Amino acid sequence: MKGLGNARAAVVVVDEGRATQRVDNFLLRELKGVPRSRVYRLLRGGEVRVNSRRVDATYRLQPGDRIRIPPVRTSAAPSRRPPAPRDPGFSVVFEDDALLVIDKPSGVAVHGGSGVSFGVIEQLRAARPQGRFLELAHRLDRETSGLLILAKKRSALVALHAALREGRVVKRYLALVRGAWTRAERTVELPLRKRVTPEGARHVSVGEGGQASRTDFRLVERCGDFSLVEATLATGRTHQIRVHLAHLGFPIAGDDRYGDFEQNKRLAKRGLKRMFLHARALGFDHPLRAGRIELEAPLPDELARFLAHARGRADAQAV
Numbered sequence: 001m002k003g004l005g006n007a008r009a010a011v012v013v014v015d016e017g018r019a020t021q022r023v024d025n026f027l028l029r030e031l032k033g034v035p036r037s038r039v040y041r042l043l044r045g046g047e048v049r050v051n052s053r054r055v056d057a058t059y060r061l062q063p064g065d066r067i068r069i070p071p072v073r074t075s076a077a078p079s080r081r082p083p084a085p086r087d088p089g090f091s092v093v094f095e096d097d098a099l100l101v102i103d104k105p106s107g108v109a110v111h112g113g114s115g116v117s118f119g120v121i122e123q124l125r126a127a128r129p130q131g132r133f134l135e136l137a138h139r140l141d142r143e144t145s146g147l148l149i150l151a152k153k154r155s156a157l158v159a160l161h162a163a164l165r166e167g168r169v170v171k172r173y174l175a176l177v178r179g180a181w182t183r184a185e186r187t188v189e190l191p192l193r194k195r196v197t198p199e200g201a202r203h204v205s206v207g208e209g210g211q212a213s214r215t216d217f218r219l220v221e222r223c224g225d226f227s228l229v230e231a232t233l234a235t236g237r238t239h240q241i242r243v244h245l246a247h248l249g250f251p252i253a254g255d256d257r258y259g260d261f262e263q264n265k266r267l268a269k270r271g272l273k274r275m276f277l278h279a280r281a282l283g284f285d286h287p288l289r290a291g292r293i294e295l296e297a298p299l300p301d302e303l304a305r306f307l308a309h310a311r312g313r314a315d316a317q318a319v
Contacts, residue, residue, distance in 0.1 A: 014065040020161060021135070023050065024057035025111065027069070034072050040196050042070065057196060088123035093147060093295050098156040098288045100124070100134070103297040106145040106274045110136055120148065138164060138236065143256070146173070146279025147297050151287075159287030164236060170283035173231045173241055174220070174299065176276035176307065177250035178260060181227035186217045188244045192237045203257075204239040206247045213237045215244050223310040226253060230280075241277065252277055272306045 018026065027039050027048065046054040049068040050061070061067075094101040104110070104120060111119040118126070121136055128134065137149040137160040151157035163169050191210035195203055214234035221228050227250070231241045242258045245251060251259040253267055254275040282295045299307065 009071060010069045012067045012069065014061045014063055014067065019061050019063045019065075020157065021061055022057065023048070023055055023059045023061055023067070026061060026067070028112075030069065031072055037198055038072070041198075042072070044196075088120070088127055090120070090124070091297075093297060094293065098151065098153050098286070099293075100150040100152055101282070101295055102148050102150070104140055104145055104148045104279075106143055106300065109142040110139050110148065121150070124150065137161065138169075140279055141239065141242075141275075141277075143254075143275040144173075144277045144279060145297075145300050145303075147171075147282045147295055148279070149282065149284075153288070156287040160284075163284055163287065167234060168284065170281070171233045171236070171279065172281040173233070174228065174276075174278045174280045175231055175241060175245065176223075176226050176228050176253045176303075176310070177245055178226060178253060178263060179250045180222060180225075181217075181219050181229055181250060183217075184219050187214065188217065188248065189214045190244060190247060192240060192243060194238055202238055204237070204243045206243060211235075211237055213240050213244070215241055223307065226310050228307065242275075267306075270306070271302070271309065274302065276303055276306070278303060 012030070024039065024043060027042070028036065031039055040057060042048050043055070043057050047070045048055070050059060050065050052066075052068075090105070091103040092100065093103050102120070102124075109119040111121045121134065125131070125134055131152065133151070133153055135151050135154075135157050137151050137157060140146065140148050149160065151160055160169070190206045190213060191208060192204050192213045193207040193210035197203060212235065216232040216234060218230045218232075219227060220230055229245075229250075231245075233240065239258070242252055242255055246255070246258040252275055253259070254264055254272050255277070256264060256275070259275075278297070278299055280297055280299070282293070284293055285291070286293055298304075
């Protein structure tokens with residue numbers, strides 16, 4: 001958006017094409033060249049107004065919203081981003097005229113920002129220039145692998161967002177945690193509070209006054225010092241599975257934010273150099289026509305190898 005470096009604030013009216021996205025993501029796209037931390041300071045300080053009111057970073061824009069963006073100084077010659085790859089090579093699990101579901105690899109952010117030039121959405125848009133619309137229906141952490149839904153039509157995106165809010169999308173994950181999980185099934189309902197650091201990073205903790213959240217866990221198997229559990233999300237809060245497990249004393253193996261850092265170093269020497277969290281299954285009604293969609297993504301090779309290694313060590317210790 002040109003002209004934001006001038007003394008006068010800009011006012012943008014949200015159209016249908018930009019509705020439903022979060023205001024922080026909208027600003028990060030509009031204020032290219034402005035540091036992410038600065039964008040979040042503008043929101044926290046109330047310098048950005050939507051319909052003359054302060055909003056937090058998670059506010060979702062609606063058609064007709066009037067966004068006041070204050071003048072922001074950008075660098076005179078912002079560094080150019082490297083070109084996005086034309087073929088990101090993501091494994092496509094399902095695709096039709098309304099939806100695209102991929103098996104996202106670990107280490108790839110779903111969108112650009114916070115030091116990442118091109119995330120999944122930017123890479124796919126660059127690889128599919130003929131597509132008129134492509135938006136993320138939900139998100140996965142950068143370190144999490146597995147099934148990710150994108151909408152190819154605005155009507156599909158709106159329907160998917162409604163289904164997600166109403167709990168009509170079944171999302172199941174596999175996590176390897178440290179410790180001996182004893183219950184076959186366990187439901188965890190703990191409120192989660194989110195804060196954004198001055199650098200723009202998100203950190204979540206369990207605490208009163210937080211957002212209600214629920215995760216249903218099922219023990220899959222025990223592997224010596226570890227347990228493989230399946231997590232089904234009843235709500236979709238930021239870092240929900242990771243924080244719930246860490247709070248219970250079962251941090252996810254390889255989690256560099258909420259896990260056991262010293263253990264992670266030892267696990268890296270044994271071959272686990274990422275977080276063991278994988279979005280393995282999705283179930284939802286097609287947003288635009290009749291029919292149920294059930295999808296699965298197998299464990300990535302690096303996780304399958306480490307799990308086999310953990311099983312082998314458990315068998316050796318039992319002898």
